[in-house]
Amino acid sequence: MFEHNSLLKGRVTEEQKNYFVVSTPQSELRCVTKGTLKKRKTRIFTGDRVQVQVLNHDSMEGVICEVEERKNFLPRPPLANLSQVVFINSFKHPRLDCEAIDRFLFSSAAYGIDAIIVFNKTDLLSVRELNELEVIENSYKNTGYKTMRTSAAKRYGVDELLNICKNKTSAFTGLSGVGKSTLLSIVFPDREFRTSEVSGTHGRGTHTTTHIKLLPLDKNSFLADTPGFAFVDVPVVPPESVASYFPEIERVTGKCRFNNCIHDAEPGCRVRELIEENEIASWRHEHYLKLYYEMAEWRKKNRASELGTQNLERK
Numbered sequence: 001m002f003e004h005n006s007l008l009k010g011r012v013t014e015e016q017k018n019y020f021v022v023s024t025p026q027s028e029l030r031c032v033t034k035g036t037l038k039k040r041k042t043r044i045f046t047g048d049r050v051q052v053q054v055l056n057h058d059s060m061e062g063v064i065c066e067v068e069e070r071k072n073f074l075p076r077p078p079l080a081n082l083s084q085v086v087f088i089n090s091f092k093h094p095r096l097d098c099e100a101i102d103r104f105l106f107s108s109a110a111y112g113i114d115a116i117i118v119f120n121k122t123d124l125l126s127v128r129e130l131n132e133l134e135v136i137e138n139s140y141k142n143t144g145y146k147t148m149r150t151s152a153a154k155r156y157g158v159d160e161l162l163n164i165c166k167n168k169t170s171a172f173t174g175l176s177g178v179g180k181s182t183l184l185s186i187v188f189p190d191r192e193f194r195t196s197e198v199s200g201t202h203g204r205g206t207h208t209t210t211h212i213k214l215l216p217l218d219k220n221s222f223l224a225d226t227p228g229f230a231f232v233d234v235p236v237v238p239p240e241s242v243a244s245y246f247p248e249i250e251r252v253t254g255k256c257r258f259n260n261c262i263h264d265a266e267p268g269c270r271v272r273e274l275i276e277e278n279e280i281a282s283w284r285h286e287h288y289l290k291l292y293y294e295m296a297e298w299r300k301k302n303r304a305s306e307l308g309t310q311n312l313e314r315k
């Protein structure tokens with residue numbers, strides 16, 4: 001049982017309107033936040049590692065006294081201290097979208113979180129389609145990414161998927177319809193998961209942060225349930241940094257004729273040569289360039305609005 005007034009380490013697994021649910025090795029507690037934390041304007045998120053003081057043993061109530069420094073933070077869906085994000089795909093129904101995969105891989109790398117690519121619904125594929133999938137899968141593997149195949153329908157690969165989630169905190173993401181809820185309901189047969197998602201731009205749609213939960217797989221393993229979120233937000237980075245989140249392009253750093261080569265149309269670009277030699281997938285490079293120009297555009301717009309503000313202030 002709990003020692004009176006002692007501090008316990010725990011993990012925030014859910015945010016409710018007036019309290020947080022904190023999982024401790026002994027039990028789950030409903031916790032409010034200590035006044036000093038509120039004064040410091042410390043925000044607490046699902047996934048935070050915290051220290052709690054037990055207030056009432058019978059009603060399992062406590063106070064969060066300290067929040068440990070976050071290892072990483074995903075703003076949308078708001079989750080702290082993820083070990084990995086698992087991007088679920090299907091080859092068809094819905095059709096595989098490699099641009100979505102590459103934007104996801106870029107985003108998780110920029111947030112400092114490991115990424116895993118899962119190809120679900122493999123039971124639907126013909127031999128020819130399986131071969132096509134293998135080509136794509138291999139190019140991700142050769143780049144250094146972890147990939148897996150599953151079929152929620154045939155229960156194929158689900159144990160392997162759970163194995164890589166052991167002793168970790170993982171979030172499943174992926175476009176609508178790829179089978180996230182079906183996979184989660186295999187893992188947690190007693191819980192209900194909505195089988196269709198609200199979709200807006202990239203299937204984000206409307207959502208409430210209060211529904212985000214960490215579900216315990218075992219004492220040290222959690223899976224995040226993030227209903228309403230089909231995608232990880234693409235973060236804003238300086239355009240020059242985009243290449244550093246594409247490992248095959250990052251590896252070429254310093255090998256182009258120009259130091260500041262953005263690997264678009266410059267002469268003597270090593271990345272272009274490697275695409276010709278089939279060492280770098282041309283579609284990966286296209287997605288890199290698209291992100292590069294998006295970030296450049298963002299910077300241009302923001303500089304313009306900064307200048308606008310300065311002008312206003314001068315008046």
Ligand SMILES: Nc1nc2c(ncn2[C@@H]2O[C@H](COP(=O)(O)OP(=O)(O)O)[C@@H](O)[C@H]2O)c(=O)[nH]1
Binds near residue numbers: 180182
């Ligand atoms: N054939 C097949 N269908 C699947 C598989 N996984 C999910 N589905 C089906 O695909 C549809 C969408 O699944 P759902 O879990 O709601 O996808 P979510 O939007 O990613 O949560 C449902 O009709 C599922 O039954 C699979 O591995 N194989």
Ligand SMILES: [Mg+2]
Binds near residue numbers: 180
């Ligand atoms: Mg779903």
Ligand SMILES: [Zn+2]
Binds near residue numbers: 272
């Ligand atoms: Zn180059």
